Amino acid sequence: MSGDIADFVVVGSGAAGATAALVLAEAGHEVAVVEEGPAVGDRDRGLGSSEAFLRLFRDQGTQVAMGRSVIPILQGRCLGGTTVVNGAIVWRLPEDAYERCFGVAGAREHVPYRALLEKMDRIERDLSIAPAPDRLLGGNGTLMKVGAERLGWAAHAIRRNVVDCRGSGRCLEACPTRRKRSMETTYLPRAASLGARLLPGHEVHQIETSAGAAVAVSGRTSTGAPFRIAARRGVVLAASAIQSPCILARSGIGPREHVGAHFHAHPGTAVSGIYRDPVRIWEGATQSYEVDEFRPQGFKIEVVGLPVELAGVRMPGRGEDFQRAMRDYGHMAVWGVQVRAEAQGTVSPLGRRAHIRYTPTRADMVTFREGVKRLCELHFAAGAVRVYPGVHGGPDALTSPDEIERLDKLPLDPRDWSLIASHLFGTCRMGASDRDGVVGWDGAAHHARRLWVLDASVFPGNLGVNPQHTIMALAMHLAERIA
């Protein structure tokens, strides 16, 4: 690579961008990976949620979707993207999820299920993916296992991308001991060893086109200096389901009716249970165990190891009542429900930020109500003495499983719920032509040559399982074709 030019400029260094950069570098191309966020040093790791939000998350963790309610949209913003701050859950794509997301005419042919599974085989080897052993379940995971076994629900230890995990429950703060095999410890250094140039602190504002083809990206560095990097062979956009459509819109690349439309998500909420014996939620893998029983109904239950400052958000009460409730932190298990929501929202640029519009549908809220009921049932089956459903307008606490039926009356207004979303899709979706989507089945933009979008924004539908594995597999499949 010479000067500010490369064969391929990859925008974004998360699950998709890092994978694409590695594949292109392995094929012998000169690659520049342009990342808005900073490089992650050892001094940035394991410093608690507030510091993690400040250093590693987009908008310091304040990004939200506006709609009937305000829903936090969490994303990483650093070299390695959201993989640096995620829970290390790796879901091998089940066939039913493939069918739901990619099972449309065209996608099936160009993104075959078998091809994605082959890529997943490689990723599983590269990232040392294996189920969490019993010693890493911690009190939080062990209780979920006990509850699920008593209820006879399908459940299992979570498969994770870690090596020699110490079970410190801090994956969401960037693993302090670098045990998590996220992109900044795996594919990015490997791509760099093959000559790829990693450029943290470079925020792309625009993709430049000439005669209908992408020729360069331009923007500003974290010190405010303008930069421009030319692309001999093309630009690979992998800035996520929120930022990729914003970059296309700012660059005037359409089709306008699809760029930023069809925004899908898995919003989630959590329910805490208090147990007679200590749970010590801070011990064990951050996310160690999950219940698969209700995927056909559109939701999935997971252990969520939350630090005290975030666990507090799930507790009712104010002042002394709240303080009294928080004394139970050492006896608290926190479990979440992720919903495969049918709602679709929109994403558009608002200055340098994203304007996200999103409101779960009534059917989504009915699924949430069912999910929270099941979480309460699970806590009581595991031996909880008190459970906090966490929905405004419903009971603050339940003390017996006989009370669960009170939750049938939980309000369905999203404003009464504390929701959050971190699995995001669809805003530059694939489609046969520009009448259906932004890119073709090969990830190539319909409205610009030599421009590909490879991240979660291209998913044609909602996935329903934790997405990082599928995002990497799809990026690998498409990048091999580009290479």
Ligand SMILES: Cc1cc2nc3c(=O)[nH]c(=O)nc-3n(C[C@H](O)[C@H](O)[C@H](O)COP(=O)(O)OP(=O)(O)OC[C@H]3O[C@@H](n4cnc5c(N)ncnc54)[C@H](O)[C@@H]3O)c2cc1C
């Ligand atoms: C707290 C949390 C926990 C999660 N846990 C899991 C889990 O356990 N398992 C799982 O499967 N999924 C999990 N996810 C989701 C998963 O990590 C993401 O779906 C995945 O990383 C998305 O991949 P991506 O490549 O599309 O985007 P990202 O990984 O978000 O990468 C996009 C990158 O592009 C950069 N970028 C954006 N705009 C620009 C610009 N203008 N110029 C330059 N660079 C730019 C961003 O800074 C970012 O680094 C979690 C997410 C969160 C927030």
Ligand code: SF4
């Ligand atoms: S649970 Fe394991 S992977 Fe996660 S932060 Fe702790 S040591 Fe790292």
